[in-house]
Amino acid sequence: MKYKTCVSIAETTPTKTKKTLKIALSKSDFVEVRLDFLKISQIPEALELIKKNLNRIVCTLRPKTEGGKFSGNEKERIAILKLIAEYNPYLLDVEFNTLKKNSDLVKYLKTTKTKLLVSWHDFKKTPNSSELKKKINQMGKFSSNVKIVSTAKSTDDSTRMLELYSKRGKNNLIAFAMGDYGRISRILCLYLGSPYTYVSLGKAIAPGQFSVDEVKKITNLKK
Helix, strand or coil, X not given: CCCCEEEEECCCCHHHHHHHHHHHHHHCCEEEEEHHHCCHHHHHHHHHHHHHHHHXXXXXXXXXXXXXXXXXXXXHHHHHHHHXXXXXXXXXXXXXXXXXXXXXXXXXXXXXXXXXXXXXXXXXXXXXXXXXXXXXXXXXXXXXXXXXXXXXXXXXXXXXXXXXXXXXXXXXXXXXXXXXXXXXXXXXXXXXXXXXXXXXXXXXXXCCCCEHHHHHHHHCCCC
16 A cells, blocks of 8 residues: 655645645645745735646645735635636635634635545544534545644654544545654554645645655655
8 A cells, every 4th residue: 555645745836836846746645735835926926836736735825823824804814715616626725613603615615526625623622522523424425535633742642643544434634743742643544545745845734744755764755
């Protein structure tokens, strides 16, 4: 079985995004493009520059309230999410909290038949098992592609996140924990059924993230 990776890139200009994307695609199965690191006015240009590779791209436009960098207001962000949807990326990452509040966006994404990745992050802790299971069930109502990430303060926290794979039902689940205690979960999630694990090209974008080369060594991936 081939264990897959998704390199996260977060550049501040469309040109840099295209350049880094090329490198990332040569090393990884998928690439997450963090469009929230760009200025709002640059996002349409960036989408045009990367559109040929969108079948391998996870597009993310994370708001500051969810640990992202998007500088505009929520109305602007929703409009840009709709624009991204029209480009039909491999996956469009939209936060669970965003979908709950925006039925219009949910309807729009169904109309465009966009492959949606519903995401939820806890940057402070790892909730208890019943809370996590409930969260997955709620998220699964929006899409079968579910990403749930916590912050591990102990090995037990990591284990609790990995136990979710036995409770995922029909969902394509990506579940792991951030932080030093969560590092191992970023690898073990692959063996438990995660479609891919998030990695960096070098410098970690998220706490505890491995580089693509490190993950390849660990899983004996050769590309």
